Amino acid sequence: MSAAVLVRPAGDGGGPVVAVRPGAHVLRDVPAGPSLAAHRRRTPPPPKLPLADLVARVREVDVRGRGGAGFPFATKLEAAAGAGRRREVVVNLSEGEPVSFKDAALALTRPHLVLDGAVLVARALGSRVVHVVLPGDRPGVAAAVRRAVDERGREDRRTRWRVHRAADRFVAGQAHAVVELMSGRPNLPVTAWQPVALHGYRGRPTLLSNAETFAHVALLAGAGAVAYAGAGTDEEPGTRLLTLDGDGERPTVTEVPHGTPWEDLLTDDALDGPVLVGGYHGTWAAPGALRGLTVSRTAMAAAGLSLGAGVVLPLSPGDCPVHRTAAIVAYLAGQSARRCGPCRHGLPALADAVRATDRGLDVSARAGELAGLVTGRGACAHPDGTARTVTSMLAAYGDEVAAHAGGECGYRRSSLVARSVGRGR
């Protein structure tokens, strides 16, 4: 693997500083810089592809959304195209997941690949406007994207760009929350009677996708399906960006071909310890579970795991998965939009239950019950994702949970004193 490059946002825009490992496709030529000129030296402007053509290419290599849900992009394109004449295109760069940096990396190193993809899709859908959603809490990233958008104005006079700044919340990047933001209302989720692809901004079909997804579309259109499928496997062509955390170092964004064994990416210590895959709504891998697995949606799914937004969090030695889950759920409970009763009441209760489990009280059954109670009962998937992390922890680390109930923590090598848990929330 190539050495990581530290990328700093230009000017005084503020953080974050992101470590990026230059790759072979999406993260190619990172050291050349993010300017449009540098980009155009290696990539011609996006061609005007008819919609049917674009859909066929995307379907051929099964491009999936990179925002966490992994939805087939071809299906989304067709749905949007079939739902009305005036379509909207939205690039979601809000990256509300605090431990994910892949979209930030793209914004700081290859923003024009993302924007090329967006223009491609917009033209295929007959739209002259592209919306870009910026993160609320990473000013350096927001500034970099604005610069890139400004640069494009000179090259392409037909496409109009609308930039929106997301709120500084975990749920700000949710599709309907983004449409709310674009419509001038609070950046919070609302009930989805229809997916945004069918009925989104101003009631129009809205193709909203993660920034990385657009980057892959641009790559595909430029290189062609054969070249694109040169990386990855036959079932899952292409690559994906992962944010690899761990070992006390800065999280590093790496481009990884599908099918890469995890053993090639993580140290032995990391592989044999607890790893949270997918971010704060992700799933816990039991010690050693990743050894036989590859970076593949299907392989991971078969093992009950999910790549999610591509965040990989191995725990440091001495860090306990139960304890970490308690902290994560407490954070996620605080990030609830508080619009839906089961989430507003259930997540803090779940946080209390997991914290109590960590402290040695035998309430893991209650935690499991609450996880089931909040799933599917909200306007968005925030409670679902939170419940998923808890459920996977209970499943993969049942022994550790039992140890906690007995007053011991196997990771911190210490005795637990079960204190009574106050109402806290």
Place this chain on the structure above:
Amino acid sequence: MSTRLRVDWPSCRGRGLCSEVLPELISLDEWGYPVVHDDVPPELLGLAREAARTCPTLALRLVTR
């Protein structure tokens, strides 16, 4: 083709009138919010419509897929 009761969660205030009208399909969780257990069978369609009509905030909807 199935008929389901869907809750508009941001509108739901947990008043519980729906579960009074249709206890066969709707129960309340510990905070008073509805738990919908199943799709609506044909014989309960009338009551399901009534439950949707009774919701004070119009948070319950009958949807057919």
Place this chain on the structure above:
Amino acid sequence: MTGPFLWYANRGTGVVLLVLLTVTALLGVLATHGAAGGRVPRFLPQAVHRTLSLTCAALLLAHVTTAVVDEYVDIRWWQVLLPVGATYRPLWLGLGTVAFDLVLVVVATSLLRARLPHRAWRTLHVSAYACWALSVAHGLGIGTDAGSPWARRTGLVCVAAVALAGAARLAGLGLTRWRRARATAADALLVTGGGR
């Protein structure tokens, strides 16, 4: 056409409407109170409120029809809808007319409640309070029996009941707002406490 029957029908429906509209309003306030789980199911006050209000609408139709048909007083049919140009007690009649218009609005929007945005329906429905007040004033001013002691007592009880219910409703709304504000403040602590 005239005769004592029409006149008594008009007076009778008027008095009954005063009481029934009051009960309707009280049930309306009761329907917003509390959640499921008590001995009386929560959908009951709501259901009775709906049925009773439709009954009142029917009685109201009888009330205005007898007023128009009775030739003893000169009330034209269009004065039922428009509060202008009346010759018989124009001010008090006008109040009744406006009340009638509001009844039409409230009943129509409620029958179509599922098709309206909930906020819009609710805002319009609040005009029911004004409708009730106008009806009471109309009765006081134009009612033949307004002067008698039993009518006075009835009217007083009705006004007191709705005033009390209205005050309770406002207090309830204020309490909800206070509770929400407190919850928001608690969340602010939770969010900053969680951190990244």
